[in-house]
Amino acid sequence: MPPKPHRVLLERVSVYADEAAAFMRRRRVARRPFARLYYPHGRSADHAQDSRSGAELFVAAGRLIEVAGKKQKG
């Protein structure tokens, strides 16, 4: 006997939700620190953490993170 149409739909939705959740999990695990600069006309450039400019960018960003402190909102 074929499954009821709404069950098919629900299963499909939950499969998509599972896929999305797995994608977000993988993204969180795999994502590494990066520094990306954007220029006019849509150009962008990545700077590796071990390059001179990248290292300076990470130091500058670290200072700002320190100033911002911990999250205050609930």
Added chain:
Amino acid sequence: MAQMATVTIQEARARVTVGIFADMPDAAAAAPPSGKAAEAALEFLTEMSPDLRGAAILGPEGEVLAATGEEAGRWGEDAAALFAVADEAEGAPVEQVHIATEQGEVFAVRNAGLAAVTVTDRFALASLMLFDMRSTLRQLASPNFGGSEPSKSRKGEG
């Protein structure tokens, strides 16, 4: 059928994006906004972004117009240092900066002669954050911004 819907949405987005950028002032703001207006804009930005830890809005000369927390002076110094390093990286002035670290993420945007710097938790949605910052600066630079909530924001679009 699903493929057709995707194409339609992308076309609509392109049309909307053109509209958004058409009225975007490229030149610097005629007069720097008041501290009160900057504080209102910063408050709205903070309200709109749940991942935000702290932020500052800087004027045309790099002066701090508004900042969260007690250390407004440090925001100015550290934001200036970040922009200096970013400009030096490729010998050209940057428009936006996004740096993701283990401790949090830093976004910096220049628009309409003003600048905004924010620090968020990790994995904040970068495109939305940058859009909100650009939108806030654009509104703040417009001569008729009186400290009310910016009208064009993703908050009202959803």
